[in-house]
Amino acid sequence: MANFKLTISDIKGKSMSKELKDNDANPLLGLQLGNETDATIVGLNGKLKLTGGSDKSGVPMRNDIHGAARKYVLLSKGVGLQSTETGQRVRKLMRGNTVSEEIYQVNCKFDGELPVEASAEDATESTEEKSKDKKE
Template sequence: MATFKLNISDKKGKTISKEVKEKDANPFLGLQVGSELDAALVGEAGKLKVTGGSDKSGVPLRPDIHGGARKYILLSQGVGLRNAEIGQRIRKLIRGNTITEEVYQINCFLDGELKVEEKPQEEAEKKESTEKSKKA
């Protein structure tokens, strides 16, 4: 059975991480980078757009490579390649754009706004302020 770690971000820059296991992960199998699906699967309102991801060993998904297999391709720019000089090409290991069971992390974009719980931070700030007042 598949287990995915979803990184869901919105247009304001907020990001949450959710883990999806077994039966809840089945709708993600077979999707391609750029596909849209209903966000109700992860408990949010709106639509999710798959923007990328990586497999269990950290190999990134590349949207222009078809299928779910790992391949060595010659890259000059884009996903999976950092800091190439002008004219330089490097052969890198890349996974195709289809989500399979080997994929571990899926990056998604939510068209709505995320509800981020801020209670743990507020409690930590209260503890710090009470500790400072005790020291003084």
């Protein structure tokens, strides 16, 4: 019963969000950050590389913590830590690098370009043109 919100970015910098529920989300369970998976689970042709994520309470995943557990880690820089002074270290709660059922959001990188979808403005223009044609 895993539910994931997938944020997919492409090589051009565009991103999109997809919601995966139940059986569609099962291929992601057990994968670690940095692993690649097939993009057909979201309806794309190519590969998805897992780059990060967070759990249901907003705790970020970190690549150098093994497993799926939440741990307090002493950090001086990197993922999950805002700017610090030189030499300052902070103990923060982090999530491991393995995707489990507690994960809510998974960030991915797509190896190609995301398909271009028609914007909302184009859709309204086309409906206005159709209504004008019907009136004439």
